[in-house]
Amino acid sequence: MKSINKILIFFLILMLPVSFLLSLSIGPYNKVSIYQVIRFILGKKLSSVYVDIINYRLMRTVAALVLGIGLSSSGLTLQYTLKNPLADPYLLGISSGAIFGVTIAIFFGYYSFYQLYVIALLGALSSLGFILLISTIFKSSSTTIIIAGISLSYLLNGITTIYMIRLGPKIPSILFWLFGSVAFTTLNTLEKSSILVIISLFFMFYYWKAINTLMLGEDVAKSLGVNVSYIRIISVIFSSISTAALVAMAGPVGFIGLAAPWMARLIVGSNFGKALLMSLLTGSLLAIFSDILARLIIYPSEAPLTAITSIFGAPVLIYLTLKYKGRL
């Protein structure tokens, strides 16, 4: 690895605690200085107003961290196993399932965050079930899986649109969730989603060398002794579970699942293990900084996270792609 990349990686690792400090101090309601945040971290006494604000921001920062880790690792895994450089976690209709579930639930009068969380999770997982059914019936080639996912998305989006029109004046209540944001994450939903993300990550790391061989094409991977269909199904299952948990928690936050894996690959190369580790870092930084910007950009109100991840991430991705053209 070139030394400039080592410096870049070191810098990015350093940025993680910096992003936490900034995220805890910046935001509406009340200004909290970095000095006070550091006092809070060291366990010094602080007025209760500050403690409440910092605790709330701490939770949403952790939520952004988990969101970044989960989406980027899922995106990377799907890019390898479906052999599609443009694969992102929503390609398989996971988010459409969740949006469909939530819209129907609101239509029938369910409103509490937790009810909607469970319904979104179930909606997303039934999308996964459908994809698995299709891919086992049709012998799981990566193209059939992608086509099944895209068709399912369109189908569900169509039905969702009709129900949304019928919702009429109740639309704003789901709009913010639809845009994607960690502002409404609760400790309860964060906890449950984190567990699912961590389980999924465990499997991605456990099978990293087998997933890595898929870069050689199906036939070569098989000849090396990799059970390709099994690895593909396992990868689809766990990246979808991770994505489902995150969509339920924060809505369909876009672009992280596509951009963060590519940023990681451009920095460390295509080795799946290295890229997976690196994508945890790029994903969490992208999510946390985007969340900070979301709080600042139309201060004192808040912008949706997807808007920021896209505006902020797209130029970075284009810049990296041009800079590392030869290696890409």
Next chain:
Amino acid sequence: MKSVILRDVSFSIKEKEIIKNISFELEEGETLAILGPNGVGKTTLLKIIAGLIKPTKGEVLLYNNSPEKSRKYISYLPANPNIDQYANVEDILLAMLYGKDKRFIVRNEDINKIRNWYFKLLERNYLKTSFNNLSSGEQRLVLLSGCFAREPKIILLDEPTAFLDITNQAKILKFIRDMSIKMNITVIFTMHEIYYANIANKVLLMKDGRIKSYGKPSDVLKKEIIDDVYKIDVMEIPFDDKKMFFPSIF
């Protein structure tokens, strides 16, 4: 010692027989060239030996094991492997060590091993370059070095000389022959250049999924046999003790 044994191997898809009753045996360290027209079943036969397809009849034994149990000592290279074009050469070569390396970590000795084999075939260092920036000749040489880095006992190559210039064709064929002798590796490859088959110890000429002729190159490569298999009138041009064959097109 026998390294490859095929006994009465047949393969069919929906009643249509693609491979019919193929049997042959190879000694350790022998090289076999499989020849035959397009669509005759060369690639399918190679995939059966590699254990990617199960024969519908008969059996394949590699050192008395089924191909599925022999993954650690086989290298297989398809004619058009679907390699990730964005991956760099070193990552590709490391991935080709799967099953011969440690389960979760990449050791320095693995990196040294792939570098060592890489520089036996290529002069310039493209290890950190992405695969799509290499010429097709360089790509083939890279993948071939990966096959050898696995330190296999049997190497299966589907058309290793296709799409290459004569310099690279000669380089690859000589390398295969030299390494096969030096390291006692059994190599089976398919090809379309009839003259090159002379480099192998044995030649298998296929017609309609069957063996038309099998044996030493000088016994198999004869005008009347080749005329029959390729259904075209070929010119026979003697060269040293070998013969070249060309279709008469002028």
